[in-house]
Amino acid sequence: MHQQTCEVTKSACGCEHNHSDSKIPQLPLVIASGILTGLGLLLQWIGISPEWVAKSFFGLATIAGGLLVFPVAWKALLKFKLDINVLMAVAVTGAWMIDEGAEAAAVVFLFSLSELLESWAGQRARKAVKTLLDLTPPTAILVEESGAKRESAVEDIRIGDEILIKSGSRIPLDAVVISGTSTVDQAPITGESVPVEKSPGASLYAGTINGGGSLRARVIELARDSKLSKIIELVGEAENLKPPAQRFVDKFAKIYTPAVFLTAIAIALAPLMFDGLDSGTWIYRSLVLLVIACPCALVIATPVSIVSGITSLARRGVLVKGGVYLEAVGKLRAIAVDKTGTITQGAPKLIETIPFSDFSAEEILRHAAAINTHSNHPIAMAINRAAGELELTATDFQAVAGQGAKAMIDGHLFFIGNHKMAHDYGICSPEIEKQLSEPESKGYSLAILGHAPHQNCVGKILGVISVADTLRPDASDALKRLHAAGIEKIAMLSGDNQRTVSRIASEAGIDEAHGDLMPEDKVAHVRRLIDDYGHVGMIGDGVNDAPALATANVGFAMGAIGSDTAIETADIALMQDDLGKVAEAVLVGKRTLAIIRFNIAFALIIKALFLLLAFTGFAGLWMAILADTGATLLVILNSLRLLIDQKSPSGG
Structure with a gap:
């Protein structure tokens, strides 16, 4: 099994973007680029002369960050792909051509930082498999x-x-x-x-x-x-088969970059096709177009917005493992949720005590708790918590494997156990069976307290204690907020029995519920939701949720109580175990996408306006530089609104 899983991890990276050559140390280069950019801006601000001192820092910053961008851009060009890395390389080169080293350094630093955050998530599948191996x-x-x-x-x-x-x-x-x-x-x-x-x-x-x-x-x-080995395989397969998340600006770059270059070439060659045109003038206009089209504002629209959005959510206790997941969460239309520990408390709690004799509910609870003092079974512990301070003392405690326990109280033999234990003592009547059917139909776990037949005492059932996993206090409100955030369908996927799952779903206000599921069944349901809704999230906290978390477009792990495997496999971790944070993440994701799209549209409008001015002779190269720098600054300021407006993620 251990050898088999090594093969799974080789292909389970789950990261779509080629961030950089794996031999290049990302973290030191990003840190160096940031420090050098900061020093250059400081020197420029205080007016250190000569100017080349500050520019040298910007140059070194560009080289440090560029080592993570330019090689990837070159590989993309060799494959005839025009992605964000190519657009980034064009932007930095164009910025230096117009003597804007500060802008080039800032752009390459912010871009390489966002790529670093994304690449850290790329190793999560390997870590998830390692934690799974530790279970056996x-x-x-x-x-x-x-x-x-x-x-x-x-x-x-x-x-x-x-x-x-x-x-x-x-x-x-x-x-x-x-x-x-x-x-x-x-x-x-x-x-x-x-x-x-x-x-x-x-x-x-x-x-x-x-x-x-x-x-x-x-x-x-x-x-x-084994079933666990199949879970490990499912995690690896899901990471490989998950549709690759693609950033908005990646799609845009495939159209924008070739369009700009082809247009510039066409303008430069215009005198060859039309008589009477001055070649020098049209070559100049071609260069003005390239300067105006310099995509600094377009490129910076994504990383600044993404870093701002990720930082904003981190302050709320929501850790996003990469920019693509923040964009993806803004597109979610359906969410699947696990039950135990996600919607429910994850631990049994006393629901009701039903007397079947002259014993009061309080006496039933006290006798049951006296016997259970010696047990660490979850149902026994739930009864003990409900009983509080004990007034009875039990002796001669004896656990009955698979049934319950028995002990002597005040010279009489009492037992607390399941249905089988009552049957074995021969004291379960049809009338009692009928009364037990109602709590059993709701999916409650039953603990039967009885007086066992012994010596001259006749045995009888004294009462029944219903125990069940209960809703988290914030669950219903959190689910309502998800619907309000634009989630059309919420489905519960659980390994628990269908009766219990249906009851919890009804109490929580969940759209559909499926019980008795193994991990592979959860994966099948998530894939069905993806077919129906396109963009689907999954919220879970256990090892059994890991394959479904990996299959979903965005996986959310309940970080504080969740298993290490779930946290490593998921794309977003909720460190406070507050289900309501998922709605906040969806809203911030939507807002981030909206800001990115607005930034790109704004930059394009500005560039189109100055392009028109250039062709009509009203804009020269200096105005093109001003337009590019001004648009970049406004895009950055607009993106930073994600950091400022923390209390209202749904706002404008």
């Missing part, structure tokens, strides 16, 4: 035909071999229980909020955690074919 133990306890037990590497264990899984340990391979009963935390694979009871015949998944009982199981899949 490298060895398992093999039970030989003689009954002897020995430790063996998981890669050496074959289908049909028997293994022993001790209480509290991670399950090393996919298997089926032969003997023993226990509860297993399957959250890493299925995302279920409550541990699942396991008895002979039940399936076990590698990477899940065995509870209080010891299990003997027969291996049904090799290590490389």
Whole structure:
């Protein structure tokens, strides 16, 4: 399995843009470019003479940042591609031609900074796979035909071999229980909020955690074919198959760059095609066109807006791993959400206590909590939290694997457990079964408190405690805000049972809900949403969400409580676990896109105006320089509004 996953990571970068040669150290060059640009601007501002001192700093800054741009632009030209890097190279060259070194240095620094932020996200799939590998133990306890037990590497264990899984340990391979009963935390694979009871015949998944009982199981899949291994494959495949995010200015550059050059050549060659035209005049006009068309304002429109948007969201506790994801989040039309830990609290909570005898609800809770004092089962802990201070003392505590626990209270034997435990004591009647059907239909987990038959005491059920995972306090409001932000469809995807998922979806106001899903099923649903809506986000926090996070156009991870795998795989991490921050990210993304488009339109209008003036003889080269510099400055100031207006991301 470990060898197999190494192959997955080779192609799982997930980064569309060729940022630079991997041998070139990006971070030092970006830092150097920024410092040199700053020093040059400082020297220029205080009026240090001669002027070449400040210009030398701008030149060095341009070289430092340009090492991350010009080689990539050259490779693009060799492939006959005109992308943002080519447009950037033209802008910097044009700025130096018109003696605007400060502008060239600033443009190349801001551009290389935005590329650096984006490239850091490119390694996330490799890190995600590494955290997945850590979920499975490298060895398992093999039970030989003689009954002897020995430790063996998981890669050496074959289908049909028997293994022993001790209480509290991670399950090393996919298997089926032969003997023993226990509860297993399957959250890493299925995302279920409550541990699942396991008895002979039940399936076990590698990477899940065995509870209080010891299990003997027969291996049904090799290590490389386990469910967890398939999750790792899905993460790698999703990163490769995800439609590449393309920046708005990349698309624009494919049209703008060749159009400018072809127009300039046509103007310069006009005297050859029309008699009576002065070649010197038209060559001059061709140069004026190139100067006016110098795309500094166009190029800077994206990086300044992106850096401002990313910084604005970072102040809100939303970490965006690259500019393409900030642009992509502004295009989202549908969002898929995980249930446990995303929409819900992720931990069981007491819902209601139903008396079936002369015991009051408070007495039922006190007796159940007295027994559960010795248990660390999530349902037992939920009951204990609800009971608060205990007044009863239980003795002779005994856990019953796969069923519950029992103990002596005031000389009588009481038990707290599941349906099977009540049946085994022979005290579950049809009337009680009917009363239990309603909370079970809602997807609640039930803990039955009973007086066990012993000595001369007749056994009976005293009451039932309903426990369930509950909505996060901010969930409903956050989902409403997502709809208000322009999200047309919200779908819940969960590994929990359909009854529970439907109940939570109804309470939260979610458009559609799908339960009983394995990780590959979540991927299929995300792909369906992409087919229907084009741009789809996914919000999750667990290992089982990682493939869906990688498949979606934008993946959001609940950063503080989320698994390392989810955080590494996602494109955006919510560090405060505030679901409402997703709506803020969508609004900032939309606003960023709007500002980028406005900046480009504004720059083009200014350039078209001065181009018209140049052809009519009212604009010379100096006016072209003024237009380019002025447009660049206004574009920067407009982009910085994303930083200033923090409290109203939806504003103009």
